[in-house]
Amino acid sequence: ERGDVADKIDKTKELLGNLDTGRKEDIRQVKAIMPDAVDQMDRGDKGLPTGFGRLDFRLCGLHPGDYVLIAARPSIGKTSLAMSMAAKMVSAGNGVLFVSLEMTALQLVKRLICSQARVNMHSARQGKMVMSDEELNDLMFAGNKMQDWPLYISQSSMLTPAELARQVRTQRRIRKIDCVIVDYIQLMHVPGKNENRQQEITTISRQLKSLAIAEEIPFVVLSQLSRNVEYRQDKRPQLSDLRESGSLEQDADVVMFLYREDYYKKDEKDYELTNIAELIIRKNRQGDTGMIELMFHPEYVSFEELQKGYENWV
Template sequence: MIDFSMEAEQAVLGSILLDQSQETAARAVERLEPEYWSEAHRPVFEAMCELQREGTSIDIVTLSHRLEERGISGPTGGIDYLGDLVEHVPSAANAGYYMNIIEVTGFRRKALDSLKEQRRLIEEESDPRKVAALFQAAADELGSKVRSDKKLTRIHEVMRDHEDELEARSHSQGITGVPTCGADLNKLTGGRQKGDLIIVAARPSMGKTAFMLNGSVAAANAGFATAIFSLEMPAKKLGERIIANIGLLDSTLLRTGDLGPDDWPKYTAARSKLDKMPIYIDDTAGITIQEIASKVKQLKKIHQDLHVQIDYLQLINSGKKFQSREQEVSYISKTLKQIARDNDCPIECLSQLSRGVEQRQDKRPMMSDLRESGSIEQDADEIDFLYRDDYYNAETEKKDIVEIIVAKGRNTGTGYTEMIYLKNFSRFCDIQRIHY
């Protein structure tokens, strides 16, 4: 077991009491977790944290009074001991050095405790994939505790070279990210932006998967690699749908193999285009969020311009145990957002909607319809709903029209557009409107 450094703890506590500016206290509260401290000094540090957050000056009198209120007595809680701490610290100048000792030793103890717990869980687990997920989950939890060395940056440094970015945007026709499958949607959103989590949700049979695949083809044509994680449909089935899309081939012919003389040239040309596209598919059923993170990281090393698609959110395995399904989905959505940021790529994830949609007269989806939403609405940068009126209304004038409702756009605002959905060809097409 890694021992506590009592001398370092005494030096930091003494420095906090000595520094009338309270800067040392603020740094200590920001850097050090209460669990990093020994049992003798932990109550003292926790009391200091309370005073600092309240904006109360920390000195021997206020601290001893707070310790009395909390029922802390004994040598470390007495006013004489607190006075000795100040006397043994000539200045607060070296407080950062001693904080580092506490932080490093505390973090290492936490890491060892976590490994012990993972070992216990692993000994009870027979599935190697779940074993790997446990390890990754433990690493992610520890990684979240590591504090960034990134410092505050002046705004003029942040905006340096901004003119060049504006110039580049002016030549991109408004598309600043990975292009979508629709021109109007590109205008509305600017494409799928790096670091963003985009949720595409709809009821069954609205065309979610086809919409996703149309996006992967558009991305590939623009030079972006796409990683598709398909948790429901086999990879070969997705490949057939992309071929139908590219070659304008009826997917029924591909399912039956009944291609005529005019169809084979279309198939061959579509296969030739598909073979050159940087589209990668993983159809592992029940894949864990940790496996997704690892595979995205690996592909990012090969393709700097990366686009990730997942079909669909509710089938992802968290690799951890939660008290409720809502908590699990919330953890998955938060992790997806973190993967997008860590790899500087957009993640487009399909999601189910609850059956509540079917109970309303107007069946267009709303935010509250997101199934097991948890924090999906909060974590997502963009939420798109797909709606087909002809699915519910046979007499509608909007035959084969899909409404794309951007219900949330953190950086773009909300909006609405329409596309034609040719179901047999798995293809979404722009609507060519004539203006007089």
């Protein structure tokens, strides 16, 4: 009985949190919106650059209210890709709130320093007894360069959408936040009893989409894929792989899957590692789908573009 009362209290708090999203009713006649629409089409509808030129060309950047989903199987590199994206954004002066539910802030920053310095992550963990003086200097230089980056890391566990909403609103009152990255959605929860985990993910997903719209900034949300992918010959993820995860496919404006052939074939006798990753755009509400090749650097866990040509997209 006491547990039921606690559940009701949690649900009431969650409901109140959802009501307090800062949403403002915005009903306007078409003619009031027309000047902005025409101006955007004239200038080009360029949103916040991710720093990956070919991706930005396809998406026209990230836009206010966008709910962008990046999904993959474990150990493919979701967090590394998200951190690479965040680094490119903040180095261009854009503020990013990185909400980590899986790794500590210290772990993320150490990864980031190694990727910027291009120093082997394993060597860095061993310390100065293993690293050369040049590597130590590179790490120090990278760390100094990053100190003033507008990157803010929230180290959270068992976060609810209402708690995330409070974090985002608080940070936006005191800092310039242009994008929120959440790593990853399956580690969030809603209080109280839920019918099943699929329904809980549906609730979380819809509240994240509502929050992105209310705050008028893009949300990049990472998602884990089920092991159903492993049972197919072609292990490139499909939109159908999200169907067990509630309404993610329906809610997202953009759905991208990260895939690395190396991960699946590394133990085959005659296979040569390529370090090539595929970022597969399966859904794009405002544009084209397709695939972008990235270079994965496992030694310092980061991604960069394999093909150049759109560096001047912005």
